[in-house]
Amino acid sequence: MLSRLDPQRLLGWLTVMLVPAALYTGLVLAPADQLMGDVQRIMYIHVPTAWVGMLAFFLVFVSSIAYLVTKNEVWDGWAVSAAELGVLFMTIALVMGSIWGRSTWGVWWTWDPRLTATAVLLMIYFGYLAVRAFTDDPGHRARWCATIGIIGFLDVPLVYMSVLWWRTLHQRPSSPETVAPIMLAALWTGVITFTVLFAYLFTARSRLASMEAALELKELYDE
Amino acid sequence: MSDGFGYVVAAYLITLAAVSWYGVTLVRRIRVARQQLDHFEKRAIDSAERDNTERHDSLFSGADHE
Numbered sequence: 001m002l003s004r005l006d007p008q009r010l011l012g013w014l015t016v017m018l019v020p021a022a023l024y025t026g027l028v029l030a031p032a033d034q035l036m037g038d039v040q041r042i043m044y045i046h047v048p049t050a051w052v053g054m055l056a057f058f059l060v061f062v063s064s065i066a067y068l069v070t071k072n073e074v075w076d077g078w079a080v081s082a083a084e085l086g087v088l089f090m091t092i093a094l095v096m097g098s099i100w101g102r103s104t105w106g107v108w109w110t111w112d113p114r115l116t117a118t119a120v121l122l123m124i125y126f127g128y129l130a131v132r133a134f135t136d137d138p139g140h141r142a143r144w145c146a147t148i149g150i151i152g153f154l155d156v157p158l159v160y161m162s163v164l165w166w167r168t169l170h171q172r173p174s175s176p177e178t179v180a181p182i183m184l185a186a187l188w189t190g191v192i193t194f195t196v197l198f199a200y201l202f203t204a205r206s207r208l209a210s211m212e213a214a215l216e217l218k219e220l221y222d223e
Numbered sequence: 224m225s226d227g228f229g230y231v232v233a234a235y236l237i238t239l240a241a242v243s244w245y246g247v248t249l250v251r252r253i254r255v256a257r258q259q260l261d262h263f264e265k266r267a268i269d270s271a272e273r274d275n276t277e278r279h280d281s282l283f284s285g286a287d288h289e
Contacts, residue, residue, distance in 0.1 A: 027235070039227030042234045049238070088245050096234050103230045197242070204249055211256040218263045 008207075011200035015193070022186075022193040030186035039103040042096050044186050048194035050093035050118075056086030056198065057125065057156050064149030067142060076142040077209030079149050080132060081202055087125045089198065094118055105169065113162040114170035121159055124152040138216055 026044035033040035059082035067075035097115070102108045109115065128148045135141035163172045176184055 023235070027231070037227045039230050041231045045234060045238050088241065092238055092241055095237060099230050099234045099237075103227050201246070201249065204253065208249065208253050208256060211253070211260060215256060215259055215263070218260075222263075 008200065008203040011196060011203060015197045015200050018189070018193040018196055022189045025186040025189045030183050031180075033183075036104060039100060042100040044190040046093055046096035046100060047187060048190040049089045049096065051191055052194045052198045053086050053090030053093055054156055054160070055195070056082045056089060056202075057121070057153055059202075060086060060125075060128075060149040061153035061156075064146035067146045068150075073138075073142070073213050074210070076146070077206050077213060079145065080129075081205035081209050083125055083128050083145075083149065084205060085198060085201055087122065087129065089194070090118065090122055090125070094122065110169060112169045113166040114159065114168050117155060117159040117162045121152070121155045124148070124155060128152060138213075 022044070026041055030041065030044070032038045060079050063075045063079035063082060066072070067079060094115075098108050101110070128145055131148060132141055132145055135144065162168060163170050179187070
């Protein structure tokens with residue numbers, strides 16, 4: 001009975017329950033926006049995935065510092081797990097923004113500061129994953145990636161502040177006072193759903209990271 | 224429903240497809256890693272058993288000679 005209540009399984013079931021709630025609040029319960037119409041519903045994915053992407057990159061940053069300080073491989077495993085998920089969710093956020101932009105701005109892409117800073121952020125973490133894939137020595141790989149994870153995170157505040165520091169096409173962050181409560185409820189349901197989904201995938205991915213580390217040790221020992 | 228609903232459906236389907244693809248790939252990677260770890264473990268057990276058998280044989284053959 002206790003084994004059935006392990007955190008990963010619990011997160012998995014929570015995700016299964018939350019996804020229909022997010023779909024219902026985003027597609028049915030919340031009304032279409034008065035000016036943008038139905039296309040505004042993309043925000044219920046775009047905002048939560050962007051939030052989860054930034055959370056993931058923050059986790060890479062913290063884990064990378066922890067690895068460099070302690071040299072404990074668990075932190076390296078956490079960093080790569082968070083980086084992979086960060087790339088996944090930030091790519092989804094960028095694609096959602098692009099679809100919304102096509103309908104609202106009339107273009108799929110524009111070199112707006114927010115969009116450009118986000119594209120640079122994605123490039124940095126694609127680079128992080130490439131360095132991991134092409135470096136054989138585990139010690140070097142962990143150290144180099146930790147360095148990229150720390151320096152790369154400098155772009156995250158830039159992405160967030162870009163809409164405040166420059167005149168951009170991308171809108172500024174909405175405050176709860178300017179959003180209708182029903183739309184805010186849909187947005188929060190999306191944020192909670194994607195955060196729980198992230199936590200679930202993160203526990204699974206970090207388990208894989210520890211298995212890969214064990215395998216690498218065994219292979220080294222075999223040689 | 225407004226014209227934008229097609230974009231909404233496409234957006235939700237793309238998200239679902241991307242997350243499902245990642246999830247399925249992750250499960251497959253975990254399964255492969257587990258199989259490889261099991262393989263190493265089995266090989267280590269086999270090797271230990273072989274060593275034991277060899278040690279046992281040489282011990283008893285030594286006793287016979289004496």
